[in-house]
Amino acid sequence: MSAYVFIDVSRKQEYIFRSKRLRDNLINSYVIKSVTELPGIADAEPTATDDEIGNSYSEVTLATYLAEYYTGAYSVVYSGGGNSILKFTGAKQAKEFVRGYSLEVLSAYPQLELYISKVTEEDIPEGCNKEDMSLIRRLLIQRADRLKDSRKPMFRRWSYGIERIDDSGKPVLCTNTRQVKDGLDRARNVLHKRLKDRLKKIGGEEKVEITVELSDYKSSDERKSYIGVIALDGNQMGKLFNKLRTPESLSAFSLAIEKIYVEAxxxxxxxxxxxxxxxxxxxxxxxxGDDVCLVTNAEDALDITAAILERIRTPSPEAKKALRKAVEGVKGLEDKQLDLTACAGVAIVKVTYPFFDAVQRAEKLCRRAKEELYRLAGSEAIAASFMNWEIVQGQVSAQKPYEKLVSRSREHSHYHIKPLRVDQLHPTVDGVYSYRAFRSLADGLRNLLEREQISASFLEKIKKHLYEGWESYSLLFKLDQTGAGKALSDLVEQTFLSDGNWKYGVRIESDTGHGHEEYRYVLNDLLETIAFISAGKGSVDTDVKV
Incomplete structure (x- = not known):
């Protein structure tokens, strides 16, 4: 009687980002990948070589353990995205694997929360197809979730006052400098290999530098030492996976998604x-898989994020063909569901800002962007790509509390147009603003500054009057005799094609039901972000010759 096991890790982010050092974060990311995935599957390599799975920082890997104890006793159903499903020829072997491998991982990485669930053929309900991978995967995940829910609260005495403790307050594991170096090299080889291969294929090796040191982003001018932390996640991936019912389709779909995102x-x-x-x-x-976290210079982060989202939506013919082949014959899957989209959040912070906090902010912004999918279409999310961002000047931001304070007295004023839709051609559609139009507005403002049609001091005045209400804001434009106010107003109207009622760079919408007007201050996001957008043309040529 065969049995299936599902290997997963809980609290992944807490484990990956528990250190302040980026190189340690990369090693931790590699550890999770090595104990939950098989490199021969997720990395599109035929087998793992001795060097790949040999003696290095990672004492235990899924590949080494299976090769040592279970050669020929299992088959791979799916491996990628931080988890795997294996099929064992016998229930007894599956049970022994769960116990043995759990103990090995716990001994090597005591701070890692590994969960392994098991489903045998007897556990599949009567009348159901015993080979239905959609059902089996659902049962495995349900059992893994029950294991996670039953875990004991994490109130443990980690230190007795005589050990060295790390950034998370837990004892430092005994690792020497050589082990750390080996771990970093191994992490680079595994985590960056596919990206490097793709860059080499398209001639981008000399154009893109992959670094593991945050210090590389520091500038001689401290005011410019900002980074953009990008969190990107695919839309509706769970629904697509649930429609796949064979091991072959699961594996092929995983590889296709990996290919599309790496290429993007x-x-x-x-x-x-x-x-x-x-x-x-x-x-x-x-x-x-569809879960991506990147760091780059702040001035490049927004344009790079938009370009990646566009690439996911329009993958290469080769990648698209692989995706279609993976789902060939799958029932209930419409062709339009293969038009992949994703959402992203970008946290722009100082290079010295706590990295884990920055990642959490970026992921929160990504979730906020995803909410737009449902806000526009109700219960069923639309297929669209949104991006959101936030600029954090310090660990405690006073901007949002202030906005909440003034919003109570000015409930009909709206100070943001974010999140922005990346795949939208028209500047505004049903109250949704496009990133393309926003980027054009930024270039237009720079042009006005270069031609001295508007001054930086006038922009500072706008910032001060934004939250003082429509009367104060409009009076600033009315009393302006330099022509800067008119130039700025004209720029906004030209960018948004006079779509709606615009005045002084504000979109005014009448609420006939309640007899009042709503004010949307488009310039607020622009003035806050302009210093963190690279000068020059915003759109990027997306044609890469291979």
Whole structure:
């Protein structure tokens, strides 16, 4: 009687980002990948070589354990995205694997929360197809969730006062400098290999520099030492996975998604570097299926994010073909569901800002962007790509509390147009603003500043009057005799094609039901962000010749 096991890790982010050092975060990311995935599957390699799974920082890997104890006793159903499903020829072997491997991982990485669930053929309800991978996967995940829910509260005595403790307050594990170096090299090879291969294929090796040191982003001018932490996640991936019912389709779909996302990141970076004619620094912290976390210079982060989202929506013919082949014959899957989209959040912070906090902010912004999918279409999310961002000047931001304070007295004023839709051609549709129009507005404002049609001092006055209400704000424009106010108003109206009632760069909407007007201050996001947008053309040539 065969049995299936599902290998997963809980609290992944807490484990990956428990250190303040980026190189440690990369090693931790590699550890999770190595104990939950098989490199021969997720990385599209035929087998794992001795060097790949040999003696290095990672004492235990899924590949080494299976090769040592279970050769020929299992088959791989799916592996990727930080988890795997294996099929064992016998229930007894599956049970022994769960116990043995759990103990090995716990001994090597005591701070890692590994969960392994098991489903045998007897556990599949009567009348159901015993080979239905959609059902089996659902049962495995349900059992893993029950294991996670039953875990004991994490109130443990980690230190007795005589040990060295790390950034998380837990005892430092005994690792020497050589082990750390080996771990970092191994992490680089595994986590960055596919990205490097793609960059090499499209001629982007000399245009994109992959770094693992946050110090590389520091500038001689402290005011410019900002980074953009990008969190990107695919839309509706769970629904697509649930429609796949065979091991072959699960594995092929996983590989296709990996290919599309790696190509999207590499191609976007290469095209952006070419358009700006400069070397782009990038740090891939996490690239696991449709889950991506990147670090780059703040001034490049927004345009790179938009370019990646566009690439995911329009993958290469080769990648699209692989995706269609993976789902060939799958019932209930419409062709339009293969038009992939994703959402992203970008946290722009100082390079010295706590990295884990920055990642959490970026992921929160990504979730906020995803909410737009449902806000526009009700219960069923639409297929669209949104991006959101936040600029954090310090660990405690006073901007949002202040906005909440003034919003109570000015409930009909709206100070943001974010999140922005990346795949929208028209400047505004049903109250949704496009990133393309926003980027055009930023270039237009820079042009006005260069031609001295508007001054930086006038922009500072706008910032001060934004939250003082419509009367104060409009009076600033009415009393302006320099022509700056008119030039700025004209720029906003030209950018948004006079779509709606615009005045002084504000969109005024009448609420006939309640007899009042709503004010949307478009310039607020622009003035806050303009210093963190690279000068020059915003759109990037997306045609990369291979």
């Amino acid at each position: 990141v590499a191609d976007a970076l290469c095209a952006y570097a070419t358009s700006k004619q400069k070397l782009i620094k990038i740090t891939p912290v996490l690239m696991s």
